[in-house]
Amino acid sequence: MRIRLIAALLVTPLAALTLTAPTALAASPNPDLTVTAARIPRTTPVLVSSLNTVPVTVEVDAKYAWADADPNTTLFGILHRSGGVGPLTYLITPPLKRYEGTTQDGKWRGVVNVPSTANGTFELTGIMVGQYWPGSGDMTDPTPVPGTPPKLTVVGSNLPKITARVLPDPVPYGANYSIRWSVINGSTGKPYGSRLKVWLANDNGCVEQFGGPAYLTDTNGYLTKAYPADYGNFLNCLQLPGNPAPIGALGLFVNRPKRAVVVSATPSKTSAPVGSIVPVNGTVSGAPGNCPVNLQRLYGATAWRTVGTANVRQSGRYTVNAQPAYKGNIPYRVSFPRCGNYLAGVSKTFTIKGI
Incomplete structure (x- = not known):
């Protein structure tokens, strides 16, 4: 089984990838795995600098009762x-190997490779069967560690700072582009002074797999990579190699030229009894699927207030419901707020007569 890694991204085009712990596909721990104890023998803080890692021993006592183990x-x-x-936000150990007892009742030992980017306090909270990546795990949630989880304190220094510059910016639709990636010492603002190995990926490669393709920066920490046009529709990322997971990453969606929209709106009826529902159908040019549209009603001479909301369908069409509140002609319009690369727009005013 392949264990998924969900990367939580900020909504800005350029965002640090917050690498989060694996999200299992099942709702409960492995019923065959019982963790009886877990230890991190080291009691002193881990001092680690820049792109280095420090191996720290982890021990687990467990019983794995699967008959075919x-x-x-x-x-x-x-x-x-x-x-x-x-x-x-998390650390993962490489495979822990059994050093005593049996698989059904034994003791496992291994290391966690601690990077400077950890820099804080971590608790060993859960254990799973197999290895992290590429995985052979059991598609369950982690089995909790009993009692108070063992703690590990990390003091990181000279943490790496990753930046990116996209050319051209914004990237026209259908055009090739390049990204100039940079990895420098975040404390000094200067290069590390040697060529650095990095992983560059696109789309699912940024969140569901690690290990490449691998590239080397120059001695100033720069790497320029050319991308085909269709890559601009997906996430691009640079990851700093680690074992078994990256020690840091940066992901981005390229900026696109802003698109003006044309909003149309047509009520299914031009008059209706007060309180009845009148569907209003329309389109938004460019088909910005899942973006919202707001049905607005005129209050007084100039105040437009939202009285209904819907999402644009993938076809670019939408339906909102008007409800005449009083007898007489009631002015309405449909407003499209700015959404992604689509600029705000508004339909022509139309009238529904309450009767």
């Missing part, structure tokens, strides 16, 4: 941030 079954642990501030 392999004698070489491995486990992996998940450590969640519980304090401090840093780019990473």
Whole structure:
């Protein structure tokens, strides 16, 4: 089974990828796995700088009762941030290997490779069967660690800072583009002084898999990559290699030229009894699917107030419902607020007569 990694992104075009712990596809822990104890023998803070990692031993006592369990079954642990501030919200161990007992009742040991980007306090909160990536996990939620989870304190320094410049900006639809990526020392603002290995990916490669394609920056920390036009429709990212997961990442959606829209609106009836529903149908040019439209009614001489909302369908069409509130001619319009790369627009005013 392949364990999914969900990357939570900010809504801005350029955003640090917040690498979050694996989200399992099931709703409960593996019924065959029981964790009886977990330990992080190290009690002193981990001091780690720049792109380095420090291996820290992790030990787990567990019982894996699956009848067909392999004698070489491995486990992996998940450590969640519980304090401090840093780019990473979780740490994952490489495979923990059994060093004592049996798979059905044994002790496993391995390391967690701690990067400077952890920089804070982490707790070993859960254990899963298999290895993290590429995975052979069991499609369940992590099995909780009993009692108080073991803690690990990380003091990171000279953390990497990742930036990106897209050319051209904005990228015209259908045009090729390039991204000039940069990785420097965030504390000094200067390059690390050597060529750095990075992973560049696109679309699902940014959130569901690790390990490449691999590239090298120059000694100033720069790397320029050309992208075909269709890549501009998806997430682009740079990841800093780690084992088994990246130690940092930056993702972006390229800016696009803003698109003006034309909004049409036609009521299904021009008169209707007070309080009845009158569907209003229309289109928004460019078909900005899932963007909202607001039905607005004129109050007084100049005040337009929203009285109904709907989403534009993938076809570009929409339907909102008007409801005449009084007898007489009532002015309406449909407003399209700015959405993504689509600029705001408004339909012509139309009238529904309440009778």
